[in-house]
Amino acid sequence: xxxxxxxxxxxxxxxxxxxxxxxxxxxxxxxxxxxxxxxxxxxxxxxxxxxxxxxxxxxxxxxxxxxxxxxxxxxxxxxxxxxxxxxxxxxxxxxxxxxxxxxxxxxxxxxx
Amino acid sequence: xxxxxxxxxxxxxxxxxxxxxxxxxxxxxxxxxxxxxxxxxxxxxxxxxxxxxxxxxxxxxxxxxxxxxxxxxxxxxxxxxxxxxxxxxxxxxxxxxxxxxxxxxxxxxxxxxxxxxxxxxxxxxxxxxxxxxxxxxxxxxxxxxxxxxxxxxxxxxxxxxxxxxxxxxxxxxxxxxxxxxxxxxxxxxxxxxxxxxxxxxxxxxxxxxxxxxxxxxxxxxxxxxxxxxxxxxxxxxxxxxxxxxxxxxxxxxxxxxxxxxxxxxxxxxxxxxxxxxxxxxxxxxxxxxxxxxxxxxxxxxxxxxxxxxxxxxxxxxxxxxxxxxxxxxxxxxxxxxxxxxxxxxxxxxxxxxxxxxxxxxxxxxxxxxxxxxxxxxxxxxxxxxxxxxxxxxxxxxxxxxxxxxxxxxxxxxxxxxxxxxxxxxxxxxxxxxxxxxxxxxxxxxxxxxxxxxxxxxxxxxxxxxxxxxxxxxxxxxxxxxxxxxxxxxxxxxxxxxxxxxxxxxxxxxxxxxxxxxxxxx
Numbered sequence: 001x002x003x004x005x006x007x008x009x010x011x012x013x014x015x016x017x018x019x020x021x022x023x024x025x026x027x028x029x030x031x032x033x034x035x036x037x038x039x040x041x042x043x044x045x046x047x048x049x050x051x052x053x054x055x056x057x058x059x060x061x062x063x064x065x066x067x068x069x070x071x072x073x074x075x076x077x078x079x080x081x082x083x084x085x086x087x088x089x090x091x092x093x094x095x096x097x098x099x100x101x102x103x104x105x106x107x108x109x110x111x112x
Numbered sequence: 113x114x115x116x117x118x119x120x121x122x123x124x125x126x127x128x129x130x131x132x133x134x135x136x137x138x139x140x141x142x143x144x145x146x147x148x149x150x151x152x153x154x155x156x157x158x159x160x161x162x163x164x165x166x167x168x169x170x171x172x173x174x175x176x177x178x179x180x181x182x183x184x185x186x187x188x189x190x191x192x193x194x195x196x197x198x199x200x201x202x203x204x205x206x207x208x209x210x211x212x213x214x215x216x217x218x219x220x221x222x223x224x225x226x227x228x229x230x231x232x233x234x235x236x237x238x239x240x241x242x243x244x245x246x247x248x249x250x251x252x253x254x255x256x257x258x259x260x261x262x263x264x265x266x267x268x269x270x271x272x273x274x275x276x277x278x279x280x281x282x283x284x285x286x287x288x289x290x291x292x293x294x295x296x297x298x299x300x301x302x303x304x305x306x307x308x309x310x311x312x313x314x315x316x317x318x319x320x321x322x323x324x325x326x327x328x329x330x331x332x333x334x335x336x337x338x339x340x341x342x343x344x345x346x347x348x349x350x351x352x353x354x355x356x357x358x359x360x361x362x363x364x365x366x367x368x369x370x371x372x373x374x375x376x377x378x379x380x381x382x383x384x385x386x387x388x389x390x391x392x393x394x395x396x397x398x399x400x401x402x403x404x405x406x407x408x409x410x411x412x413x414x415x416x417x418x419x420x421x422x423x424x425x426x427x428x429x430x431x432x433x434x435x436x437x438x439x440x441x442x443x444x445x446x447x448x449x450x451x452x453x454x455x456x457x458x459x460x461x462x463x464x465x466x467x468x469x470x471x472x473x474x475x476x477x478x479x480x481x482x483x484x485x486x487x488x489x490x491x492x493x494x495x496x497x498x499x500x501x502x503x504x505x506x507x508x509x510x511x512x513x514x515x516x517x518x519x520x521x522x523x524x525x526x527x528x529x530x531x532x533x534x535x536x537x538x539x540x541x542x543x544x545x546x547x548x549x550x551x552x553x554x555x556x557x558x559x560x561x562x563x564x565x566x567x568x569x570x571x572x573x574x575x576x577x578x579x580x581x582x583x584x585x586x587x588x589x590x591x592x593x594x595x596x597x598x599x600x601x602x603x604x605x606x607x608x609x610x611x612x613x614x615x616x617x618x619x620x621x622x623x624x625x626x627x628x629x630x631x632x633x
Binding site: 011013015016018019020022025044048051055070071073074077078080081084085088 | 117119120123124126127130131134137152159186187189190191193194197198
């Protein structure tokens, strides 16, 4: 593997973890009681870890995770969109958002 | 890279498709919505690109290297998630700001409601009657003080017109006040009268102003009514304590208060001040002859003459039964002679009206206040009083001559010619001559032969018949030169006879001789 690709791989993984942590922090502060919304970041984080672990293992030269690699990626491929989908209610349940604003947003949705 | 199974490839491809679909759902609004949606959709496309060579046949030259497409997918999904997180963060911050704004607004509304409640509590607990009316004067609200003042309960008043509180003769005034308030001209502290429920009247101080709505339109009037009965009573007591009831002038206490204050001002500003002590002559005689009611009238007349004579700024007072004080102040070299001359003229004008059976006569003493050597008002009064008595005695020691003539020129000539040595009293008809001779007992009478009501000889006879006027020497004056009048005059009791036009020196000698003879007798 070329050094450039390896560098890119490392950068992508760092970004992936950064994104996972950021999502976690931001959504934790959202204080939204909706279970689905609270589960969303967990699922996304889990999917990102499932994606990242086999890659890390490969980068480090480990073969321990090779057997589970396909399973992990397949699970991650399912969990990532599910996690994102779970976050959809978050948009209409932010604190301080009045009904009128929600309606306004609904109208905006409709216009779009 | 790890070899992937078919299921894994399919799942990742499906994930890519899902991401493209989710990009539409998630990235709806916010600052980062468009970049998020694009990046998410792009990550979906990359996921498909990543898995495409394993699922479909793609020419070698169109394939992206496996590692590159995998990495691009991870980079894209990382960026998409980061952007999404940022969007959530920004949205959250904005929502928090909105929430804080809403809270601030609610707090302000609560504070406003609190202020309104507080104001309502103040109105409710006020000692002043406060009520609001619409433009038709129908009462909208009514506080407990209004209930206490007027006797009507809130239930009785709300919805009814407030005109029932206004006495019939003041309805017009009430309409005018209301109209002015509706036009934006408030009425402040107007002292007037209102009617209670039991029909009794109460003195109130009214303040009426417009009530406006949020847009500034007048929607009614507010009325604040204060019961001033007690205040009026106190004012009246104070007035009685400082004013003389008969004349309306200051009494001694009021005069002292004002004069002391004036003296302080004069001293500070180095101005001149004069105190006149004025005594109404013969008050005892008036009381004895015509009764005390007429004596009171004489005092009131004197007060009226003083008011007419002196300026508003001068302090006038009745300090005793027939004693008055006037405090004049002004610039340096205060002119006192002019007002004294005016006083004499006004007294004469009053006497000329002939509305009273006696003539007003005043004795005046004046004392000047020297700001460089200030003395107390009491001292000044004592000084003026002493001078007044001197003047009075000088006047009393002069022989008094009653001039009875219907010709005003003769009367005024006599006053001019003889005023230096004699006190001249005048009368314009026979009856007046008799009345004044009886009342004032002059030392000599200069009597015209022909008077409008009685001829001089009849007057002389009647004077001789009355014991009180019998000793008074009479000199008859006539323009007739044939001698018949002279004889008739002497027969009627006249002591001497002179012809007009009179020679003042000759008359003076004759008068002195006659009076000396009477005194000797």
